[in-house]
Amino acid sequence: MVHFSTLLASIAIPLFAALKQVTGFGTNPTNVGMFVYTPSRLASPPPLLVAIHYCSGTAQAFFSGTQYANLADTYGYIVIYPNAPDSGGCWDVHSTATLTHNAGGDSLGIASMIRYAISTYGVDSKRVFVTGLSSGAMMTNVLAGAYPDLFQAGAAFAGVPYSCFAGSGMWNSDCATGKITKTAQAWGDLARNGYPGYTGPRPKLQVWHGTNDQTLSYNNFGEEIKQWTNVLGVSGTPTATQTNSPLNGWTRSSYGPNFQAISAQGVTHDIPIQANDVLTFFGLNTSGGGGGGGTTTSRPPTTGTTSTGVPQQTQWGQCGGIGWTGPTVCVSPTKCIKQNDYYSQCQ
Known part of the structure; x- marks a missing residue:
């Protein structure tokens, strides 16, 4: 997995408060680290964004190298930055435990963080969101499948479908190189099996991928589209397509209001995170973020x-x-x- 430290260092941002580590937050079988950024002014009740780092990364690197915390100062949401327990900084997105609701693995540790934040910080349980890059994008998809009850929306940058890495090891070459293809129904069934018997609402999702990604094949982008359109019960044909959105040469395909797929022409695995676009899709970049005033005004999406x-x-x-x-x-x-x-x- 490539290193994103150089890419993220180029967009590092000043912050008004420190990243705080939290321990004893609940069931955490693999010892995932929990780090929290709380802006000085919070919306009331505060939303929560879970921002998950890439392979070889850390919570601290993702905190300082992305704009999510800086934007939290404007919009009043709390950010949790999980820290992977694996020595290589990658996430367990392969084990049966992590792929299954409340069964264990890294995903359960992250789920416990969210439940802790809701009970301890007064987070609005109906406004919890998740995003990640590379291995963090894979975990975003895992959480959307195994814990759909916890999230309203997710955004995965340069990831793979839920369960694509399933197996005995941390790395799955067949998935990474785009050799695993399934029908939309088969992918959808895998995601639904992450929480057997669940019949509630599913989080809406964005997936992002560069066409020149040589670490996680661009073929995975198409497989993600098949999976989540099936899970969300929408057609695999876009209802709208926008060119040069959000950047020149990028194409945004919308499959109704709850799923977007953004293809970044010529972009490698080092895909630039579009934090403002993500917040718009989530509905987090709204006015009234500070002083307990809540959120009131939605911002245009693209x-x-x-x-x-x-x-x-x-x-x-x-x-x-x-x-x-x-x-x-x-x-x-x-x-x-x-x-x-x-x-x-x-x-």
Whole structure:
């Protein structure tokens, strides 16, 4: 698995509070580490975002190398950064225990963190979200299958379908190289079997993948689409397709309101995380994040493209900052306003 430290270091951000480790949070058979970022001002009740690091990464690296904590200062949600117990920093996304509701593995440790946050921090149980990169994206899919009762939505960057890595070892070459293909029904059945007998709502999902990913084959992107459209009960044919969304050359396919698949043309496994887009899909980038005021105003979901072919960012979207490679021009009448060296926003 490739290292993302260089990529994430280029977008590291200043933070207003420290990352805090929490212990004794509940059932945790594999000793997953729990680290929490709580902004100085919280929404009331606060939502929760679980942000899961890549293989070879750490909770601290994902905390400092992504914008989720910085954005929490604006929007008032709590962030949990799990830390993988494996010596290589990868997640158990292969064992029967981790793939099964309340059966064990790394996934149960993360589920316990969420339950702890709900009971201890007063987190809104109806506004819990999960996102991850690479091995963290695989865990995002595992949690969507094994713990659909805990999440409202998820976003997986450069991952593989739920259960694709199933087997006896931490690495599955057949899945990684895109050799495992199944029907939509077969993939869907695997995900549903993660929580036998569950009949409640399923989290809505985004999946992201670069077309030139040589670590986790782009073929897995198509398999994810088959799996989650089946689980969510929607057609495998997109209802809408947007080009240059959210970045130039990227294509967003929507399969109704609860599933999106974003293909990043020419991008490798080092896919840039689109934090603002994720928060929009989750409904987390809303006003009133501080001071106990709750959330009130939804932000537009995507960037667009003008008739002249110049990509423009919609209101409230990111338009600049160190490491930013997306649109820098805002749709009229909004302007790109600098928040800090790492983040500018269309307002």
